[in-house]
Amino acid sequence: MGPYLGPMRKILLYLPTKKAVSVLSKRWKSLWLSFPGLDFDSEEFPNYNAFVSFMDRFVDFSRERKSCLHKLKLSIQKSWSDQYRITRLESISLPRLKTVHLQLNVYANDAGLESFISSYPAHEDFSIVRSVDIDDNVNVLRVHSQTLTSLSVEFDLGEWGLGLLCFGQRYLGLWIDDPRFKYLNFKHELSDSKTISNLNSLVKVNFVGFYMSHGVGLSKQQMARNVFTGISRVRDLIISADIFIDCYLKEESLPQFCNLSCLKAEVCSSNVKIRETLQKPFESCPNLKSIFLVMTCTNPRALT
Numbered sequence: 110m111g112p113y114l115g116p117m118r119k120i121l122l123y124l125p126t127k128k129a130v131s132v133l134s135k136r137w138k139s140l141w142l143s144f145p146g147l148d149f150d151s152e153e154f155p156n157y158n159a160f161v162s163f164m165d166r167f168v169d170f171s172r173e174r175k176s177c178l179h180k181l182k183l184s185i186q187k188s189w190s191d192q193y194r195i196t197r198l199e200s201i202s203l204p205r206l207k208t209v210h211l212q213l214n215v216y217a218n219d220a221g222l223e224s225f226i227s228s229y230p231a232h233e234d235f236s237i238v239r240s241v242d243i244d245d246n247v248n249v250l251r252v253h254s255q256t257l258t259s260l261s262v263e264f265d266l267g268e269w270g271l272g273l274l275c276f277g278q279r280y281l282g283l284w285i286d287d288p289r290f291k292y293l294n295f296k297h298e299l300s301d302s303k304t305i306s307n308l309n310s311l312v313k314v315n316f317v318g319f320y321m322s323h324g325v326g327l328s329k330q331q332m333a334r335n336v337f338t339g340i341s342r343v344r345d346l347i348i349s350a351d352i353f354i355d356c357y358l359k360e361e362s363l364p365q366f367c368n369l370s371c372l373k374a375e376v377c378s379s380n381v382k383i384r385e386t387l388q389k390p391f392e393s394c395p396n397l398k399s400i401f402l403v404m405t406c407t408n409p410r411a412l413t
Contacts, residue, residue, distance in 0.1 A: 145205075146180035160185075171203060178203050184212040207231050212238040213265060215245050223251045236261035241299070249282035250300065258289050258310075263296040285339075293340070295319045303332060305339030313345040317375055321352055338364045347373045363393040373401040 147167070154160040171178070181203070206229045216222040226235055235257055239245055241264055252260055262283070283300040285293075291312040299320045321333050333352055340346075341364045372394060391397065 145177050146208075147178060148182040149184065150182075151185045178206050180208040181206060182210040182212070183214065185214050203229055205231050208234040210236045210238075213240050213243075215243070216247055219247055219249050219251065222247055223253070226252055226257075227254045230256065232256050234259040236263075236294075238263045238265050240265050240267065242267045244279065248280070249284055249302075251284045253284075253286045255287075255289065257287050259292040259294075260285070260287075260290060261294040261296075262298050264299045266297055303336055305336050308339055309342060311340055311343040314340050314343045314347070316346070316348040316352065319349065319352060334363070341366055342368050344368050345371045347375075349375050363390060366394045367396060369394045369397055371399040371401075372397055373403070375403045 149164065149167075151160045154163065209226075209229075209232065216225075226232070232254065233256060235252070235254075236259075237250070239247070239250075239262075250262065280302075281300040282302040282304075283298065284304045286304075286307045288307050288309050290308050291310055293308075293311070293313075294315040295318065296315075297318040297320070303321075321329055321336070327335070343366065346366070346369055372390075374390075391400075
């Protein structure tokens with residue numbers, strides 16, 4: 110390796126892996142295999158076979174040598190998802206891998222994805238983007254790890270959100286249990302049943318776009334209360350006030366948020382008086398220091 114490959118490697122880290130490889134000369138074509146961060150995007154390849162060949166080189170290299178990989182992003186275009194699944198990656202050792210981002214992929218089953226999430230000893234940051242347009246073979250997303258500190262779950266609604274029209278035919282669950290979690294982020298999280306527990310180290314939670322439905326044997330209000338109980342030790346909370354509305358329409362009460370010091374509530378309501386809606390949540394936060402309200406109202410009287 111030349112003396113200037115160190116700075117070059119840092120520059121190449123900012124490119125998708127396929128593009129980074131394309132700018133390397135033949136002499137350094139294998140340099141990408143030692144990158145600490147890799148971004149695999151199937152749309153960068155001319156066809157399925159080229160993508161598989163590229164990925165197989167990575168898998169073989171990682172099996173033969175101690176990988177220095179810290180960060181991995183994997184995005185497979187939908188037309189190839191049924192053919193290439195992340196189960197090919199489950200058999201390799203990535204002892205330094207800290208960050209994983211999975212986007213619009215198809216998995217073998219619930220257990221396969223759960224095993225993938227928990228199989229890396231240094232794994233700290235996990236994010237997943239699921240699709241409403243295609244069945245990814247995961248009925249219940251289970252996240253249970255002794256190393257993770259950050260989790261992000263998002264559903265891609267597709268173009269104009271049309272995938273939602275048939276999405277309701279799938280019954281999905283979300284199950285989170287991790288004592289080390291500090292950060293949770295949810296965007297358009299559409300799972301019907303949600304179980305969140307054992308989160309004793311929470312610092313920040315973003316619940317904007319967090320769908321609340323009836324669980325198995327539970328009302329929507331009971332489901333919401335269980336979720337709030339699971340995150341009650343959080344310090345910084347961003348949330349849609351519509352979730353509060355779901356809780357309080359039937360006079361359900363929240364647990365005490367004794368650690369909460371900063372609350373940001375996004376309010377979009379035309380029927381419910383905002384002051385009444387938010388009064389009880391504020392009463393549940395005895396140590397609240399900062400409040401930010403982002404309001405979008407079609408009924409000005411709701412502000413009274």
